[in-house]
Amino acid sequence: MKTENRLTPRIKEAIKELGGLITAHFPQATFVIEEGFDPEGIYLLATVDIADTDEVIAVVGDRLVELQVDEGLPVYVTPLRPIELVIAELRKREAATPPASLPLP
Numbered sequence: 001m002k003t004e005n006r007l008t009p010r011i012k013e014a015i016k017e018l019g020g021l022i023t024a025h026f027p028q029a030t031f032v033i034e035e036g037f038d039p040e041g042i043y044l045l046a047t048v049d050i051a052d053t054d055e056v057i058a059v060v061g062d063r064l065v066e067l068q069v070d071e072g073l074p075v076y077v078t079p080l081r082p083i084e085l086v087i088a089e090l091r092k093r094e095a096a097t098p099p100a101s102l103p104l105p
Contacts, residue, residue: 006035006042014067014075015044018060022046022077025059041074053079 007015015033022029026048036043048056056079057064067073 007033010071011042011073011075014071014073015042018044018064018067018075018077019046021060021063022048022056026050026056029056036076039074039076041076043076043078045078045080047080047082049082049085051081053081055079 019029019031022031026046029046029048031047032045034043034045035041046056050056057077060077064075064077067075
């Protein structure tokens with residue numbers, strides 16, 4: 001089943017609401033909506049340029065639980081960092097001097 005077929009009007013409204021909450025705190029956020037299977041449902045992928053993506057969940061967590069538990073909507077939020085920043089961070093780690101080895105007894 002295609003994602004478009006699973007996007008009921010209520011799920012569309014919920015996704016729009018969650019995106020609005022995120023955008024209110026992180027105006028630079030970008031979004032992709034896709035179908036997921038673990039668990040099955042509709043996922044709002046939010047890419048946000050912040051060090052700790054848990055901050056995104058802090059913004060939407062309570063409302064997300066209400067939507068999932070109280071309304072039974074299969075909607076989820078996955079916060080992501082921009083891939084360019086993740087790659088730059090990995091390269092920076094690789095370039096760092098490795099810690100000195102501990103002497104063997």
